[in-house]
Amino acid sequence: xxxxxxxxxxxxxxxxxxxxxxxxxxxxxxxxxxxxxxxxxxxxxxxxxxxxxxxxxxxxxxxxxxxxxxxxxxxxxxxxxxxxxxxxxxxxxxxxxxxxxxxxxxxxxxxxxxxxxxxxxxxxxxxxxxxxxxxxxxxxxxxxxxxxxxxxxxxxxxxxxxxxxxxxxxxxxxxxxxxxxxxxxxxxxxxxxxxxxxxxxxxxxxxxxxxxxxxxxxxxxxxxxxxxxxxxxxxxxxxxxxxxxxxxxxxxxxxxxxxxxxxxxxxxxxxxxxxxxxxxxxxxxxxxxxxxxxxxxxxxxxxxxxxxxxxxxxxxxxxxxxxxxxxxxxxxxxxxxxxxxxxxxxxxxxxxxxxxxxxxxxxxxxxxxxxxxxxxxxxxxxxxxxxxxxxxxxxxxxxxxxxxxxxxxxxxxxxxxxxxxxxxxxxxxxxxxxxxxxxxxxxxxxxxxxxxxxxxxxxxxxxxxxxxxxxxxxxxxxxxxxxxxxxxxxxxxxxxxxxxxxxxxxxxxxxxxxxxxxxxxxxxxxxxxxxxxxxxxxxxxxxxxxxxxxxxxxxxxxxxxxxxxxxxxxx
Amino acid sequence: xxxxxxxxxxxxxxxxxxxxxxxxxxxxxxxxxxxxxxxxxxxxxxxxxx
Numbered sequence: 001x002x003x004x005x006x007x008x009x010x011x012x013x014x015x016x017x018x019x020x021x022x023x024x025x026x027x028x029x030x031x032x033x034x035x036x037x038x039x040x041x042x043x044x045x046x047x048x049x050x051x052x053x054x055x056x057x058x059x060x061x062x063x064x065x066x067x068x069x070x071x072x073x074x075x076x077x078x079x080x081x082x083x084x085x086x087x088x089x090x091x092x093x094x095x096x097x098x099x100x101x102x103x104x105x106x107x108x109x110x111x112x113x114x115x116x117x118x119x120x121x122x123x124x125x126x127x128x129x130x131x132x133x134x135x136x137x138x139x140x141x142x143x144x145x146x147x148x149x150x151x152x153x154x155x156x157x158x159x160x161x162x163x164x165x166x167x168x169x170x171x172x173x174x175x176x177x178x179x180x181x182x183x184x185x186x187x188x189x190x191x192x193x194x195x196x197x198x199x200x201x202x203x204x205x206x207x208x209x210x211x212x213x214x215x216x217x218x219x220x221x222x223x224x225x226x227x228x229x230x231x232x233x234x235x236x237x238x239x240x241x242x243x244x245x246x247x248x249x250x251x252x253x254x255x256x257x258x259x260x261x262x263x264x265x266x267x268x269x270x271x272x273x274x275x276x277x278x279x280x281x282x283x284x285x286x287x288x289x290x291x292x293x294x295x296x297x298x299x300x301x302x303x304x305x306x307x308x309x310x311x312x313x314x315x316x317x318x319x320x321x322x323x324x325x326x327x328x329x330x331x332x333x334x335x336x337x338x339x340x341x342x343x344x345x346x347x348x349x350x351x352x353x354x355x356x357x358x359x360x361x362x363x364x365x366x367x368x369x370x371x372x373x374x375x376x377x378x379x380x381x382x383x384x385x386x387x388x389x390x391x392x393x394x395x396x397x398x399x400x401x402x403x404x405x406x407x408x409x410x411x412x413x414x415x416x417x418x419x420x421x422x423x424x425x426x427x428x429x430x431x432x433x434x435x436x437x438x439x440x441x442x443x444x445x446x447x448x449x450x451x452x453x454x455x456x457x458x459x460x461x462x463x464x465x466x467x468x469x470x471x472x473x474x475x476x477x478x479x480x481x482x483x484x485x486x487x488x489x490x491x492x493x494x495x496x497x498x499x500x501x502x503x504x505x506x507x508x509x510x511x512x513x514x515x516x517x518x519x520x521x522x523x524x525x526x527x528x529x530x531x532x533x534x535x536x537x538x539x540x541x542x543x544x545x546x547x548x549x550x551x552x553x554x555x556x557x558x559x560x561x562x563x564x565x566x567x568x569x570x571x
Numbered sequence: 572x573x574x575x576x577x578x579x580x581x582x583x584x585x586x587x588x589x590x591x592x593x594x595x596x597x598x599x600x601x602x603x604x605x606x607x608x609x610x611x612x613x614x615x616x617x618x619x620x621x
Contacts, residue, residue: 206609207610215606221586222586235593237594284599
């Protein structure tokens with residue numbers, strides 16, 4: 001608590017007379033503001049103050065005004081209207097205005113926000129352009145430049161003219177329909193050298209050559225050239241093929257494993273590399289996928305065709321049946337290697353009709369026989385072992401992936417993956433038709449619908465110990481009666497077990513067993529027709545008419561009188 | 572791929588021409604397109620020399 005407050009008298013400027021007069025003036029003002037706060041301005045009209053001092057102190061008005069003016073630290077003057085005031089404070093200091101600054105306030109910021117910053121316009125980025133040597137092209141005037149250069153040559157033997165071929169400038173349109181070639185010329189003149197004129201190097205003459213020969217020459221020359229990339233009949237410059245990083249490779253592999261089936265390059269490009277199918281570089285990306293993955297021999301297998309390029313990994317499960325190993329099936333079809341000529345023209349027929357045998361029905365497969373080879377495309381890659389094609393069944397609104405296993409020197413070819421289709425809609429002996437489409441990897445399969453009928457048909461029960469039995473079956477497809485294995489035709493088959501593998505591998509032993517299963521007993525002999533034998537032998541193993549006939553003819557204990565009925569005497 | 576050993580062989584100039592063609596192409600070219608390009612080039616040379 002302040003109990004005593006000392007006030008220091010202000011120090012006045014000027015002579016002693018004016019100092020005294022200023023002190024009196026200050027006393028008058030402080031008397032006026034006796035109860036005011038120290039810093040509150042004390043205002044007194046200058047006229048009244050002067051009159052009071054003139055009256056009480058006998059001072060002159062001019063002296064009062066001068067005493068006030070000489071002490072601006074103590075007195076301030078201000079005018080309000082027409083009246084002049086003298087102002088001071090109780091501390092003896094001229095008052096300072098307490099008005100808030102109006103230059104910047106919180107309220108003013110809302111009412112008058114800062115102006116938006118105006119950024120200078122960005123300069124347009126410089127567009128990266130390819131070297132004009134690659135990109136520019138001017139219409140050539142064939143012959144004129146060379147002729148002019150030749151005609152302009154001076155007739156001086158000591159001037160050398162060297163015309164060097166630079167690079168052929170070529171314009172390629174989206175589809176190469178026209179190729180322009182322009183030899184650039186550079187003429188140098190030097191003295192005291194022999195005359196030598198070299199025309200730009202001409203290419204080989206391909207006019208009149210067969211396209212296939214030229215294509216062969218291109219492929220044989222460029223295939224091993226590291227500057228080019230080839231895949232499935234298409235070419236790119238190797239340095240223009242997009243590269244896939246290890247991360248991309250791993251993601252592609254994981255995605256194929258996740259989808260649990262082979263995927264096409266288009267699917268990989270869209271789902272993994274996020275390239276849209278309508279983008280300009282889609283074709284190039286597809287090519288890059290195929291070319292780069294073909295280099296990853298250990299991780300990826302190409303299983304596609306030219307139009308439908310599927311990629312698979314070694315971790316994918318086998319397409320089709322697991323009842324029998326593919327190698328064993330290939331061994332069963334070994335006879336196809338001998339029967340089919342080597343110069344089969346692939347994709348030369350539009351469709352194939354086929355009757356299903358019991359063997360094919362049970363394993364969900366088709367033979368890769370002569371007709372199928374004429375229908376389906378050849379391998380895209382020389383070392384391609386299998387191809388995945390799609391079989392669309394319009395009647396069922398279903399499409400199946402079918403794996404074509406190409407023949408090897410020891411095994412025949414076959415096609416797996418139709419188990420479900422057969423089990424749901426067909427029976428052994430059904431007629432199907434496989435038709436090619438424009439896409440060499442896509443085919444339509446149709447079966448002939450028929451009124452529903454029932455019969456007791458042969459079935460293989462392999463839940464515990466494999467055994468044949470006849471099962472009541474309803475089916476609504478057209479069948480070939482010769483290939484239908486019903487209880488009426490072959491009643492003895494119902495108690496049979498599948499033959500042992502050692503017996504089944506050899507056609508002659510299978511024929512012997514078949515005679516005993518279906519033949520009419522005549523004493524110790526068995527008699528059967530060729531059609532019945534063909535149908536019944538195809539229960540155990542695939543067998544063509546050619547193979548069966550040659551087996552019967554070569555068998556020592558089989559005889560025939562009319563080439564249709566055969567007798568087997570096991571003794 | 573076609574078998575090697577054809578009597579028709581490409582010269583170095585032909586190879587350079589095809590490489591230039593492939594470098595300028597935005598998308599892959601088929602073998603048939605390369606054959607067409609070589610033949611068209613031959614025709615151009617005939618025109619320029621005549």
